[in-house]
Amino acid sequence: MRNWQKGMLATAVTVGLIFSSVGQVPALANSATTSTQKKISKLVVDTKTVKLKKAGTQQLNVRVQYTDKTTEDVTQQAEWTSSDSDIASVEKGLVTAVSSGKTRVKASFGGKSVSVPVEIEVISKLTADQKKLALSVGSTKQVNATATFSDKSTTDVTANAEWESDDTEIVTVTNGLVTAVGSGTAKLKVKYGGKSVSIPVEVDVVSKLDSDKKKLYLRPDTTQSVTLLATLSTKEKVDVTSKAKWTSDDAKVATVENGVVTTVGSGKTRIKATYGGKTISIPVESAVISKLEFDTKKVALKVGESKDLKVSAVYTDKAKVDITVDADWISTNSSVATVVDGKITAVKAGRTTIAATYNGKVVKIQVTVN
Incomplete structure (x- = not known):
């Protein structure tokens, strides 16, 4: 089949398509007429910009606009090319997204061409649903990433x-999925489509230490337990008594x-406890005896009666210890009442002091015998 060359004339002998020896655009003839081939003004694509996600497709259509303002669809006849086929490919106007990035597809026909910008999953921003993480060893936390595209x-x-990490x-x-395996600080990084975001992570990072005892008063040869609580950056409180390092400023005390x-x-x-840098x-x-205390305020007996009196040592830690058998006892008037290991016996009427x-x-306590 032969085409008309620009400026050539065609003569129709009968109704049908007539072609010149050289040219691009066929002329349509009716009977014995002569016409001049149309001149192409430009190519027009029906889409100004293509935006796709990976594996997405979009059909483009291109039309020839002639100098006489008439148009014709040449989508199938045009030559289509992509400036970067690794990002987007094109065949007969069908654009297929390959990978993230920007490129252009071009349609050429009759010595004219037109190009269309293509954006494939062009990410404007990458975000994570966690700005920072505070975890304890052994715990996990799911972090999700979201890509915001140019559209x-x-x-x-x-x-x-x-x-x-x-x-x-x-x-x-x-x-x-983040898993805490050891104490300290680290940074997570998530990357996608040329964008990245960092997330600081703290694992068992202690913001404060507290003990259940603010001060200790201990009697000789006794023990007392202290519980140590660590407040983590998560606001969680954790018992770290067995994990902390304990020291005494004076092991002789x-x-x-x-x-x-x-x-x-x-x-x-x-005593000092150290954990997590705190x-x-x-x-x-040493708890000392602040006073001695009887278990009753007064004693009144009849002759011949007896009463067991208990005495306790009250220490500076408020503890009371029964020292009845260890104390030294005395009656200021044993003719009225006697005392042995706290047991008072009334002898005759009168008063005495026990x-x-x-230590x-x-x-002392007043005893009255009737």
Whole structure:
């Protein structure tokens, strides 16, 4: 088949298509007529911009616009090319998205061409649903990533994104699932479509230490347990008594192991607990007897009666210890009443004072015998 060349004339002998020896555009003839071939003004595509997500397609149509303002669809006849087929391919106007990026597709026909910009999943922003993480060792947390595209649409890209941790001894991450494996700080990074976002992570990072005892008063050869609580950056409180490092400023006064404080000698010291970079100090004093105390305020007996009187040592830690058998007892008037290890026996009518002495402390009580 032969085409008309620009400027050539065609003569129709009968109704039909007549072609010149050289040219691009066929002329349509009716009987014995002569016409001049139409001149192409430009090519026009029905879409100004193509925006697709991966594997998406869009059909473009191109029309020839002649100088006489008439148009003709040449989508199938035009030559279509992509400036970067790794991003988008095109065949007979059908654009197929291959990978993220920008390119242009071009349609050529009759010495004219027109191009259309193509954007494939061009990400304007990548975000994570967690700005920062605070975890305890052994715990997990799912982080999701969302891509915002240039057309303002969004897509969850958690499973397709690239996730990494800058310290896998502290945290690991797989498809957004973060696992805390050791205490400390690390950073997670998620990448997708040329964008990335970082997420700081704290594992067992202690913001504060507290103990259930603010001060200790201990009697000789006794023990007392201290519970240590760590407040994490998650606001969670964790018992770290057995994990902390415990020390005593003076082991001659008191020792400590895993929070159990044992008195060794009299005096004052401080025990310290360290965990997660924080330290707490607790003063310790040997508990001393502040006073002696009877179990009754007064005693009244008849001749021949007896009564068991108990005496306790009250320590500075408020503890009371029965020292009845250890105390020294005396009656100021044994002819009225006698006392042995706290047992008072009325002898004759009258009054006397019973005194109990222990470690330098004395307590007295009046006894009346009728």
